Amino acid sequence: MTEPKIRAIVWGCGHMGQIIIKYLKDKGVELVGAIDRNVSRVGKDAGEISALKRSLGTFIHHPDEAKQVFHKANANVCIISTRSLMIDIYDSLETSARHGVNAITLAEEAFYPWNTSPDLTQKLDKLAKEHNCTLTGSGFQDVFLGNLISILAAGTHRIDRIQAIIQYNIDGYGSSVAAQYGVGLSVEAFKQQISGYTEPFPSWYMNEWLCAHLGLAIRTQKQEFWPITNIKTIHSTSLKTDISVGSVTGMKAVVTTETEKGVIIENQVLGKIYTPDEIDTYECTLVGEPTTTLTIHRPATAQMTCASLVNRLQHLIDAPPGFVTTDKMQPPNYWM
Template sequence: MSKRPIRVIQWGCGLMGQIMIRYLRDKGAELVGAIDRNAARRGLDAGEVARLDRPLGVRIRHPEEADAVFREARADVCILCTRSTMPELVDSLKLAAHHGVNAITIGEEAFYPWTTSKALTEELDRLARSSDCTLTGSGFQDVFWGNLIAVLAGSTQRITRIQGLTRYNADDYGSALAQKHGIGLDPETFAARIGASNAPSYVWNSNEWLCARLGWRVRDIRQQLLPTTHTEALRSTSLDREIPAGHATGMKAVVVVETHEGPVIETHCEGKLYAPGEVDLNEWTLQGEPETTVTIRKPATPELTCATVVNRLPQLLAAPPGFITTDRLDMAPHVTRLEVAA
């Protein structure tokens, strides 16, 4: 059977999108469209923006031209590296589904939005089914907050509690994420604007994904959103300003899930500006019989996020139509070539 490269539209060409473009090229995919809201990137060749050794012949276009990009590209899939929440992502996902193009996003809520954005997700599910395409969310959490823990659970006789800690540099993901994490806010403003919010944090959705994967039913779920601070001023490159000492350098989300089956999942998620010496961290403990702790110090979080999405693409194309969260798919495989039957 003859094969051809998977044809991809990259929507969002910041740090994450640039890594995606490089990884897609390395695995033989064909970039057929690129979209970005940053005026400084508009009109540039995607290969130039991603610092490849040659241009790709794909000009980056503004989101206002997105419909034309989809009409002209004849893409198999769109990768979204833009925003975090379903209300922010829904229009882009609808556009992809309208054109019958499969879409995968690193937007964190999309990892498991069935309860936090129920109506939007069900609407997208219906639209994708009618257009015979698949929509999903993936990224770092797919492996390191999800499938890794599920694998460890499979080797555990009895689980009473799962405790997770993940930490990442909020400056790696652009100004939109920095603002959502409250970077630069004084303590009172953070408490009013971020701490009092009922918006689900990233590990809210990943905890629900983990329950779905393990067959546990959620009895109660609650969260706290707390500021991180530093004793000295830190500079934010994504916001292009200095953050005074004592002001929020980011956000720590603590989410606790109690299940009907008994086990409790408690996750601590820290996204903040790093002081000297701080690094990314992913650490999980499964308490019970036996107790197991796995610590991954200094994971390359942006690169791991992008590699997971790229490796998911063949599964995305083979999945049933609809909004299909990855708890319903096999674990992400390692893929050497991004090809589809011609």
């Protein structure tokens, strides 16, 4: 049986959206709409500003014109790559749902928002069911901090602790991410503005997803932040400025989850502006019987993030209506 043609709207045409547009075209997906609030991109051909660097005949519209885009596009998928929190992407998810269009987002909180934004998630769940469509979150965490760890767990007799450590260059993700990591602040300002931050860090949702997937009830959960500085000046392309010696170039964020069964999940993220000799890293260790460590050398984090989402599209379409987190879907797989 031939799968229905995927007709996609991309909402957010920044760095990640530009990669996604290329991956969609490579997979034979028809791009029928593009939305972005950056005035420098509005009105331009989505293909020309994407990693494809060629015209597709689909022009970028401002979010103020989103309803018109959905009305004309006859899309069955909307891909949202704008912000991180449910409150910030609610309007785009709501617009998709009201038009009966399945939506998938890179927003970290959408990966598992049931505990942190229950009211918004339940409203979207109800709306999606009313309009017979599915909403979900995916990305790097879906594969590498979720399902891959679950597969490793399936080959382990006893798990005492799960520890994931990733490092990535935040300079390719825009000025809002750099600001979230405190780039450019003094160490003292970081301690005042970031260290006591109570909004859950993205790893918070990832740990909650993993607990739900493995059937582990959460007893306690905490997060801690430490500034990262450098001994020489570093240029930030996202902020378009130099970060002076001693100023913050990023941070180490650690989310630790203690479960009722005694299993500890620790997720460490080191996000910073790179020096020329630094690379992305990924390491996951399951401590127990046996202890297993999986290391990926120089992971292409941005590309893996986008590929993980695109490879989820058919699962999104096949899922039941509602807000369905991917712990309730089949494991991700490669899509030809």
